[in-house]
Amino acid sequence: MDLDSVYRAEYGRCVATLTRLLGDIGLAEEAVQDAFAVAIGKWAEAPPPNPGAWIVTTARNRAIDQLRRESTRETRHEQALLLHQPDEPEDVGPVRDDQLRMIFTCCHPALSPLARTALTLRLLGGLEVAEIARAYLVPEATVFQRIVRAKKKIRDAGIPYRVPAAAELPDRLTSVLTVLYLVFNEGYTSTSGELLRPDLCLEAVRLARALADLMPDEPEVIGLLALLLLTEARRPARVGPSGELVVLAEQDRSLWSQELIAEGHELVRRCLRRAQPGPYQLQAAINAVHTDGPATDWTQVLALYDQLLHHTPTPIVALNRAVAVAEVHGPAPALATIDELDLPGYHLLPATRADLLARLGRWADAVAAYDQAIALATNDTERTFLEARRARLAPDG
Amino acid sequence: MKQYLLAVQDDESAPPPSDEEMRAQLARTGEVTAEMQAAGSWVFVGGLLPSHATTVVRPGDGTITMTDGPFAETKEQLGGFWVIQCDDLDQALSWAEKCALACGNPIEVRPFNIIPAE
Numbered sequence: 001m002d003l004d005s006v007y008r009a010e011y012g013r014c015v016a017t018l019t020r021l022l023g024d025i026g027l028a029e030e031a032v033q034d035a036f037a038v039a040i041g042k043w044a045e046a047p048p049p050n051p052g053a054w055i056v057t058t059a060r061n062r063a064i065d066q067l068r069r070e071s072t073r074e075t076r077h078e079q080a081l082l083l084h085q086p087d088e089p090e091d092v093g094p095v096r097d098d099q100l101r102m103i104f105t106c107c108h109p110a111l112s113p114l115a116r117t118a119l120t121l122r123l124l125g126g127l128e129v130a131e132i133a134r135a136y137l138v139p140e141a142t143v144f145q146r147i148v149r150a151k152k153k154i155r156d157a158g159i160p161y162r163v164p165a166a167a168e169l170p171d172r173l174t175s176v177l178t179v180l181y182l183v184f185n186e187g188y189t190s191t192s193g194e195l196l197r198p199d200l201c202l203e204a205v206r207l208a209r210a211l212a213d214l215m216p217d218e219p220e221v222i223g224l225l226a227l228l229l230l231t232e233a234r235r236p237a238r239v240g241p242s243g244e245l246v247v248l249a250e251q252d253r254s255l256w257s258q259e260l261i262a263e264g265h266e267l268v269r270r271c272l273r274r275a276q277p278g279p280y281q282l283q284a285a286i287n288a289v290h291t292d293g294p295a296t297d298w299t300q301v302l303a304l305y306d307q308l309l310h311h312t313p314t315p316i317v318a319l320n321r322a323v324a325v326a327e328v329h330g331p332a333p334a335l336a337t338i339d340e341l342d343l344p345g346y347h348l349l350p351a352t353r354a355d356l357l358a359r360l361g362r363w364a365d366a367v368a369a370y371d372q373a374i375a376l377a378t379n380d381t382e383r384t385f386l387e388a389r390r391a392r393l394a395p396d397g
Numbered sequence: 398m399k400q401y402l403l404a405v406q407d408d409e410s411a412p413p414p415s416d417e418e419m420r421a422q423l424a425r426t427g428e429v430t431a432e433m434q435a436a437g438s439w440v441f442v443g444g445l446l447p448s449h450a451t452t453v454v455r456p457g458d459g460t461i462t463m464t465d466g467p468f469a470e471t472k473e474q475l476g477g478f479w480v481i482q483c484d485d486l487d488q489a490l491s492w493a494e495k496c497a498l499a500c501g502n503p504i505e506v507r508p509f510n511i512i513p514a515e
Contacts, residue, residue, distance in 0.1 A: 110486060157508050158399045160485035168487070 003043065007036060010052040011126035016098035017056050019161060022063055025105075025123070025151050031066075035059035099124070100214045101161050103207075107176040108159050115150035116179050118143055124210075125203045135186065135200050173215075177224050177280060180208050184228050188235070189379065198235065205232055212267075219274050223281030226267035230287035233260035245385035248290065261291045282308040298327035315341045319349055322356070331359040347376035351386060363393050400440060400482045400509040401489040405502050407476025409447055425499035429492075433481060438492065444477035476502060480509075 011032065018028035035058040039051075048054040106119040121127045121135075129147065133140040153159065164172040187200025208225040215221045237255035240246050268288040271281045286304045290296050305321035319338055326334035335356045343349045354369035370390035377383040414422065433439035448467040455462050467474060479496060483489055486506070493504045 108486075110490065157506075158485040158489070160487050164487070 003036070003040060006039075006051045008126045010055055011036075012102070012124045013052055013099060014055045014059060015123055016102040018059050018063070019102065020098050021060055023161075024155060026155070027063065028059075029123075031059035031063040034062050038062075097163070099210065100163050103176055103211065104163055104172055105154060105159060105161050107172070107179045108154070109172070109175050110157065110159060111150050111153065112146075113179075113182075115146050116175070117182060118146050119150050120179050120207070121183065121203065122147055124207055127203065131199070135197055173218065173220065176211070177220060180204050180211070180224060180228075181280075183207070184231070188231060189382070201228075201232055201235065204228060219271055219276045220278040220280045222267050223271055223278060223284045226264045226271065226284035227280055227287060229260045229267070230264035230284060230291055233257040233264065233291060239381070243381060244388070245381050248296070253294070256291065264288060264291070277307065277311070279308060279312045282311065296327075298324055302328045315343045315349075316346075319343065319352055322352060326356055326359070331356040335360070345376060347373045347378075347382070347386075349373075350376065354386075354389070358389075358393055366390075366393055398482050398484065399489075400480060400511060401486075402505075402507045402509065403479040403481060403489070403493050403496050404505040404507065405444075405476040405478060405496070405500055406473050406505060407445075407447070407502060408472055409474050410472040422500055426496070429495045429499045430479070432495070433479070433492065438481045438483050438488070440480040440482055442477075442479045445475060448474045476500075 014032045014035070015025070015028045018031050019025050022028050022031065032055060035055045038058055039055065043051075102123055103120070106123055107116045111119070118132055121132050122129065127135075129144050130140050133143045136143070163169075181204075184201055184204035187197040187202075187204065205225075205228050208221075208228050212221050212225040233256050234248075234251065236257065237251040237253065238246055246252075264284065265288050268281075268284050271277070271284065282304055286301055286308070289300045289304065302321070302324040305317070305324050309317050309321055318341055322334045322338045325337055335353070338349065338352065338356075341349060350369045350372035354366045354373060357363075357366035357369055367390060370386055370393075374383055374386045374390070377386060430439060430442050433442075451465075451467045453464045453466065453468060455464065477500075479492075481489060481492055483492070486508075489506050489508075493506045497504045
């Protein structure tokens with residue numbers, strides 16, 4: 001048995017259950033790590049049929065022993081009492097609820113956005129601190145500190161370990177969906193260095209699947225999963241043979257994952273039947289149109305962007321909508337819609353402007369806009385892509 | 398049960414409210430306090446005079462020095478506070494939302510360091 005893959009698959013689930021039993025994330029993590037250390041010795045001979053349940057039971061027993069030893073010098077009666085409540089970790093119901101509780105605790109709005117992401121990847125994704133640090137190109141000590149501080153705040157401030165009540169759910173769910181979306185995006189377009197970090201994309205998809213499994217009646221949860229699947233499906237075609245960025249129109253569609261596309265389309269249809277559109281569902285629908293048939297139906301995309309802009313009137317949505325406006329009504333009206341946009345430091349605004357200006361034959365303006373975009377781009381692949389675009393401009397009309 | 402301080406941040410550089418605004422604000426915060434009392438969450442409430450009336454008493458080398466003014470000379474000062482008791486941060490935050498809306502100022506929510514009773 002491959003202990004590493006068991007660890008990756010079961011760590012988050014086991015910590016979530018032990019957190020409920022022990023009432024403290026730190027104690028739960030210690031106990032689970034302890035149990036995995038025991039497993040190294042025991043499983044070599046005879047691996048258990050249900051490794052996750054074995055880890056939970058072992059971790060709980062070891063935690064009880066340790067708390068009994070410590071209860072003389074420290075008052076941890078409360079936890080010790082909790083441990084004596086009969087609880088069946090093998091039972092599927094409560095275990096699933098534990099993971100849901102953990103997602104909401106990790107993504108609590110009282111924690112900093114960066115801490116939410118790091119905690120989610122550590123406690124739900126089972127990623128090591130070093131892996132998170134590598135993914136975000138920050139020192140390991142920084143991630144470690146962030147996670148330690150967040151866990152301390154959860155304990156000291158009394159952030160509850162439960163799924164929020166119906167009244168609070170919409171707001172709290174938004175925070176959870178944002179974290180998963182950001183994890184995926186960081187993998188899909190890294191803010192620095194290489195373009196793609198597929199491990200983050202896969203982790204976000206896995207967590208979104210888990211969330212959709214736990215909350216199948218929340219349309220935006222289904223919408224987020226569909227959006228991630230339909231974007232992930234195109235990942236193999238997004239980078240060319242020499243690592244260069246390939247835009248949607250020029251992608252080799254035979255490289256797209258038909259399996260993920262089919263799954264995503266089915267989820268989008270489910271959302272349409274439900275008819276409670278939200279920002280993630282609309283973005284998923286846009287991506288469903290992009291992945292439907294041999295070419296994109298831009299009229300349909302524009303109609304969906306109109307709806308999305310109505311729901312989420314942000315400059316980023318307006319900018320993305322402009323691309324669809326250009327396809328349907330031409331570059332001049334598209335340019336007019338983004339003239340007023342204010343997105344300081346965002347390289348895709350001048351990049352989109354440059355593209356539209358080039359299509360209008362305004363070469364000098366296009367070069368200037370590309371220069372601006374290149375100066376703002378933070379990852380190497382995107383910068384190279386923009387430089388190639390700039391070089392392709394016809395020099396004198 | 399945990400206890401939380403809900404501290405009202407007051408911007409002393411802003412023009413003072415009119416008497417009428419002041420009365421309306423007091424009526425609103427009074428309602429929140431009454432609601433806390435009815436829910437069994439209320440421990441204490443108090444509004445503070447501005448920081449011009451503050452004195453700091455500081456120990457050092459076995460003596461005491463007194464200085465005029467608050468700890469830090471910033472425009473944001475403690476304007477008043479509630480002390481509440483509730484089960485967890487989510488409950489404290491929902492009270493803080495009501496307090497913030499009632500007084501129109503930011504609220505800092507801070508848990509007390511409770512020493513376990515014997």
